[in-house]
Amino acid sequence: QVQLVESGGGLVQAGGSLRLSCAASGRTFSRSGMGWFRQAPGKEREFVAAISWPGYSTTYADFVKGRFTISRDNAKNTVYLQMNSLKPEDTALYYCAATLKAIAIVVNEYHYWGQGTQVTVSS
Secondary structure (H helix, E strand, O other), X not given: OOEEEEEOOEEEEOOOOEEEEEEEEOXXXXXXXXXXEEEOOOOOOEEEEEEOOOOOOEEEOHHHOOOEEEEEEOXXXXXXXXXXXXXXXXXXXXXEEEEOOOOOOOHHHOOEEOOOEEEEEEO
């Protein structure tokens, strides 16, 4: 079992930055691939970024490449999403998730989910 708690969301102007954190507890954080997803009102949940255990591999959705960076601190059981050059279309509820796979980009390949943290980008 893995429990996930996101933090760091908020309101920011376009062009600004935020860093999301996801604190994990539970034995299986070690060996879990981790991912960030987002869901805007009326839209499906979509993949944002993922990182493998222990962090050698990362992958990103095309729409965040060059702007967002995923990382993990395994000593702190925490995953981060650094978001730069934010755009109004990045506004969404951002979710942290854990997978028993090495790395994954599909929603149904993730086994554990946090409650989400809201990111709102004003124009």
